[in-house]
Amino acid sequence: MDYRRGVVTGESVWRAIVLYGANSATYKFAFGTTLLEIAATGRDHVTLDELAPRYAELLCQALQRQPRQGTAARSRFLDACRAFNVGDLDRDTLHRRTVQLGFGNVIDAFPQLRGGQAPVRYYEDRRRNSTLPGLVIRDELHRLARSVHARDLDAETTARWRLVETAWTTGVSGALLVPSLVYDPGTRDLVLHTRQRRRSVTGVAAALSGYQDGRCAYCDRLMARDAAGGPVVEHVLPWKLKRLPIRHWNGPDVDTVWNLALSCTSCNQAKQDRAPHETWMPWLERRNNDLIESRHPLREVLMSQTGDTEAARHATLKSAYQRATELLPAVWTPPARVPTA
Template identity: 80%
Template sequence: MAQNVTLLFDTSDVDYRRGVVTAESVWRAIVLYGANSATYKFAFGATLLEIAATGRDRVALEELAPRYADLLCQALQRNPRQCIATSSKFLDACRAFNAGDLDRDTLHRRTVQLGFTNVIDAFPQIGGAPAPVRYYEDRRKNSPTPGLLLRDELLRLARSVHAQVLDAETAARWRLVETAWATGVSGAVLGPSLVYDHAKQELLLPTRQRRKSVTGVVPALNGYQDGRCAYCDRLMAQGEASGPVVEHVLPWKLVTRPFWTGPDVDAVWNLVLSCTPCNQAKQDRAPHESWMPWLEQRNNDLIDSRHPLRETLITQTGATATTRRENLKNAYRTATELLPSTWTPPKRPHEGQCTPGKTPPISNAPTTSVRA
């Protein structure tokens, strides 16, 4: 009987980015993807969600300014660099407030004058084109009280179950961006040294004195998976007891094997989020090789999108897509030689939610990869 031979990492049928257009997915695309020249969009997005949660559909710039400025003042206290430009009159005003040289009322006036000049136009853009979902209408011109008209798409999103998760994802992306700038990520300083803390589920940046927490892994990765399990594609419940779970694709158990010579499995390239049922079913096994293109494309996608972890992933996986594929193939071969039993993830539905009481149909029977 002929064996079914799988070509290692054939990506022809991979659907990593499904292209589902919802208010939630487009918001994530705006916040999580694209170049970052300043962190204004993170503060602006967080402010919009907070105000929209009150149900108001009109907001003046004077009402946006206090929270928007507060978030940026707090960010400057964490990291003094919040943009790639050498100077910013608005950020200078925030710095002056932090130093006690500017009172709060003056800060708010300068925020109205300077803080929204570009961010209102730039925020609803993806790749230089208008986003497919509009969250507000600009009412700054020809109005006695310049501001925004908040659309139903934003009002519903801000009052949905997704709002808190989106806020955490925005904060995580913000921490990654500012840490990258502060440490000179373009020189790969962040890349080789970023480590994962199992107990805290955080990405840490070692310094001479201690390991500095950069951000939590769950909010840092959740948005790029659209809140779905990496294996079964179901929406993950957000409670502490039900997930998401930080999952090692190639099992962490490999580090206990004396003959493991592959890359560090405790690094970002090998970390994904899964629902609790898939995590429990997978155990200390690698996924079947038919799933591995998902990981390959996830890593390529983050690198190509200029993600703050770009240098980290390049350092860990390789400078080109070809090199990354070969390195991943070699790591997978070695892993499945040391731990031959693999796990086949369930089919990838596009509806439903993983909760402890609703386990997706998962095959627990050990399988073994067959390669040419």
């Protein structure tokens, strides 16, 4: 993504925070969503009392969806949200406890990347200001909330949240038998297969968009969600390989995350059932390494499919590409990548 390539923009740093920040609890997802919504109203200052209702609402909804929302054994704040959900706490008390308990770490931790301050600041912490306590919303966040990226960023945050929940609840990080996560073209979702059930986890487009900074994997042009130009969920090595007898294609499942990318409609239609030229393939290798390095909630799934080390993943991808192009010799050369704006 752009931030990792050295191009610092408001949206690339926001994506880095959501994708590469710590995942010890899901507070940052609720906090980020609340901040974007507040900034979209044009407010330049907000108190914790004003942040609390929406922030608590998002976490209460999450707890109804999935009871585990953190790695700590107990959380007084989440306990208050649970009590509200079962009717043991009224709304006003929930909001007071949210102000008291819910913001202790997230305000300081949210703008941190790899232990340091993120290069873009979205707010100033004025909680200890006796005259006007709260957060001052900076212009960087206002611009982000008004930009064409805002809706995509909200969807990407939600997708990451669902993936974190999935990793915790299925025990992926410590599982001996990694559950299968595959692409469902009918719903355009990642679908989790366990011994108990099959269920949709989240949309593939939202889950992958942040790692591509909202750009087409092939031509690097920005893609607006739901626009005619994309994004399209693209099988890098053609899906057609799945239809071949197992004795012909014995590589990793092409319907899983390692082989999925987002492209614009133009590139998708031009590529058809062909692999991209081999000179493009390092992009996919870097993207998969980024997914794993970012402590992606399903990194163990990726590693089980492609290898535990970068060297092993390189060998797996090289072998898969070689076999794919032996079976389907025609390849497609992507267009020249446009300069990053």
